[in-house]
Amino acid sequence: METLRREDPRQLGRFRLLSRIGAGGFGEVFLGREEPGGRERFAAVKLIRTDIAESERLRPRFHSEIEAVDRAGGEGIPELLGADPDARRPWLATRYIPGPSLQQLVDGSGPLPEDTVLVLGRRLAGTLAGLHGSRLYHRDLKPSNVLVTATRPWIIDFSLVRLAAKPCVTVTADAMGSFQYAAPEQASGLGRAQGPADVFAFAATLLFAATGHPPYNGHNQFDIRLRALTEPPDITGLEAGPLREIVTACLRFTDTERPTMDDVRAALARATDADRIPYPPAALSVFRRHLDALRSLIGPCADRLAREEAGERESGRAPDGTRERVRSRPGSRADHGLAPTVPAPATVPATAPVPAPAAGERWVWHCHDWLRVPPWLMGDMVLIATAGGVLYGVEYRSGRPLWRLDLGAPVRGGLVPARDAVVLGAADGAVHHVRLAAAGPAHARHRYTAAVHAVGWSGALGDDPDRLFVAEGTRVHALDLRSGDRGWAVENAGAVTGRPVVAVGRAVYCTDRGQVVCRRMDDGSRLWSVHLSAAGPAGVTALDEVVVVPGADGRVYALHRVTGEHLWTAPVGGTVHLAAVGCGGAVVVVTTEGSVTALDAGGGRPLWTTSVLGGAAPCALDVLVDGSAVCVADQGGIRLLGAHDGRPLGRWELPYVSGLRPVEDGLIAVGLDGAVRRLSLAGGRYRAVN
Structure with a gap:
């Protein structure tokens, strides 16, 4: 390591830079400390060279690098802590590994x-x-x-x-x-x-x-x-x-x-x-010298980093620092790879000063970890999954954190509700089934070989409520949540991308080879398959009998859910990277260029389009509970657009928003800065457009 040079930046996003680690063909790497504090995490922050950032041919590689680190996850790959691919000089931060x-x-x-x-x-x-x-x-x-x-x-x-x-x-x-x-x-x-x-x-x-x-x-x-x-x-x-x-x-x-x-x-x-x-002893001496150099920069934190990397778990403590009580749940099925535990409910005070909510914010809480998975509301509890692989239960009315569950690896594919439980796929090949009860969460873990990047479940009348769709690498499976038994397993030509749709005994999903596939959930047999050469990474969305597939070619495709028949194709003028949402009889999509378009779900006719995002890439899309407005988030805040005409209605001016969940009179929003907010449409940071 070497000291910072005069021309080096001192801050990138949430990370204060401490020293230079090295340099490569694409940029320079710095040791950074996350601010604000809380978990006091350290990161390897990579800053892209100016000539690379200005190259139309090479800059897209950096977007690929961010997506790859995000998708890879798991043991042996430092997790992504933050990134700004759209900065003048893009950067990304990954967990700092304290070794040569x-x-x-x-x-x-x-x-x-x-x-x-x-x-x-x-x-x-x-x-x-x-x-x-x-x-x-x-x-x-x-x-x-x-x-x-x-x-x-x-x-x-x-x-x-x-x-x-x-x-x-x-x-x-x-x-x-x-x-x-x-x-x-x-x-x-x-x-x-x-x-x-x-x-x-x-x-x-x-x-x-x-x-x-x-x-x-x-x-x-x-x-x-x-x-x-x-x-x-x-x-x-x-x-x-x-x-x-x-x-x-x-x-x-x-x-x-x-x-x-x-x-x-x-x-x-x-x-x-x-x-x-x-x-051998000579190698151990190299490790000691490396740790001594790190101590000279960050003091005793160097030893903590080494202990954490070596597997000395601090997750056995509740978030307030007290020891959690954990007991086994009766009926454990170890032969199926289950590890049931019920962490006792505990009050979780914030580990650092938390700013008071502004007027119009019901509450705000910071978990001091990067959040990218949209939250989920189940009853009176908001469920939050962090980039570091921790699941929190937060009281909906007050924002008071109730419990914390360490999953061991970053979450893939979001939170999927399954009756009185939530299911999550993880980068280490685990499927987590977390049942919510008054005594606390009951946790079962099912193990697969590769990273699990998508799960799907259906609560439709007539569907098996215990059957889960699991996408792992290029394979898709059925899993019985009650018994832990593995059902059918099928190999695809490519890996599943985005979220699947599971309903009425069928699973519809898209692969990275451009195949849209429909399978029976009872035996895995293929009902139909359609090849779309430009199928994008957003996955599929179902609106009644219409399956909507955003493409990477600036078009949106619609197929019949039962037969796979091609219904319509509509140009939207850019790459759609987020899953489409339904809004009445319309389907709404956003592009990486910042345009928002509503299409008639029946025929693909454009109903309205707007570019109020000013060219910024959106990071979240949803619709208010009453269906009156479309919610679009970018790095500057959350915008509301009229569902019928796309007219700007107002916005919340919030930085770093990465996920949304519509509720009663507003939204639950999570951010890359670790903030969880319950937002109200009444005043405060919400600015209505007259």
């Missing part, structure tokens, strides 16, 4: 023993297999992009990631990346690099860890690139044994001859079953 890079570790201690590399490789392979299961390809794996601690490796820097849902964003003829660790197909052009290229780079990284050298070296990048295209990799120093067998299989020249990441993970699991990484 693998490059620094080997440079400081020398090559690592085989048993150390095998355990590191097994952990790293699990993380990469999870990425590939979510159809994400890193494409720049190398020792400097792997952080290591005493307990696990972490993958960072997703600037060259390929998202299968957006192949056009990063597929170019440029052979970007590090040629010393690049597969031959990547050296010939980045657009050809997918999962097998990650397998090659993974093996090249293990080769460096065990020998201290990459598979290719040369006088310059041109020389190295030529060697990668024409010569076999240099594995000098890699002794005979299981590590050499795995590495050489992964370094094969032809991508189709390499094993998959799942195959590699299985091979490493056979080679070692050690839980702890057996670092």
Whole structure:
């Protein structure tokens, strides 16, 4: 680390910058402390270079990086804490990992023993297999992009990631990346690099860890690139044994001859079953020096970060610092991967001063964590899921926090109500079933292999109330919430994107390969499938018998829910990235360019359109409970538009809003700053337009 330079910024969003961590091809990385306080989190804040930010070709890569970090989540990938992709110089902040890079570790201690590399490789392979299961390809794996601690490796820097849902964003003829660790197909052009290229780079990284050298070296990048295209990799120093067998299989020249990441993970699991990484004394000395340098910057917080990363859980404490009482729920089904617990209800006072609500705000509460999932109201309780994987229950009338439940990983796909419970998918492959009762939440956890990024449930008359739709990687499943039994499972050509629609015995969903699919919920059989080459990431919305699918080509498509028949297509002039909402007989969509359009659900005829957002990308969309107004949020606040004509009605001037839930006389709004607000239409921050 080095001190800040005179030209460096001192603040980016909520993060005060403390020092420089390093620099890469896309920008500089700083150590930042989150402000305001509360959890006192530290972040690695990446600030994009000015020339990259001004490049029409390269700037979209940063949007892909944010989306990739957000989608990836899970163990071994630092979670996203904040970002501003639309700033003059965009930035993103991820959890700070208190350890050196693998490059620094080997440079400081020398090559690592085989048993150390095998355990590191097994952990790293699990993380990469999870990425590939979510159809994400890193494409720049190398020792400097792997952080290591005493307990696990972490993958960072997703600037060259390929998202299968957006192949056009990063597929170019440029052979970007590090040629010393690049597969031959990547050296010939980045657009050809997918999962097998990650397998090659993974093996090249293990080769460096065990020998201290990459598979290719040369006088310059041109020389190295030529060697990668024409010569076999240099594995000098890699002794005979299981590590050499795995590495050489992964370094094969032809991508189709390499094993998959799942195959590699299985091979490493056979080679070692050690839980702890057996670092040699020289490597432990590097860790100590790194921690000493961190202490000089942030004091005792450095030791806290190291303990937290090593798994010393503070989640066993209630949010007020007192110890929670946790007991097992009768009828535990451990054989189905359930872990039922009932945290005793506890008053949760704020951990930092909370500003009094302005007039027109019923209440405001801060959880001091990034919020991006829309809240949900169940009875007299507001449910809040944080970016760090914590679920809060907050009293609706007063805003008083009631309880806190640590889920262990970031939530994917939002909160889905299921009778007297809520269901959430998580980045670590868990499905959480949280039943709400007077005594507190009863929590059951169901485990899957890859990140669960969508769940769906139907409360319609005649539907099985215990059957849940689960999307995990490229697979979709049925799960019985009562028994924990796994029902049918089906593999798709692509991963499910956005939210599914589950109703009347059917599940309709969209994949990142442009397929809109309808399946029976009882046996998983396919009823119909329609290919839309430009299907976007927002998912599907159902309005009676019409399924609305926003496209990435500036159009909205409508299909018949029962037959899959194409009903209409309507241009909206921009990319729709949020799910459409129904409003009477209309469907309302917003684009990344900030336009809002209402279409006749029956025929796609435009009813009204407006661009009152001034070109800002919206982050939330919903409709007031009485159907009188459409609510659209951007980073400057929440706007209300007349449902019948799109006329501006008023706005709440609030920063960082990321999710909305309409209630009685207003909204529950959550923000990237950790604020949860119950907003009223009466006065205060609400400004009516006359």
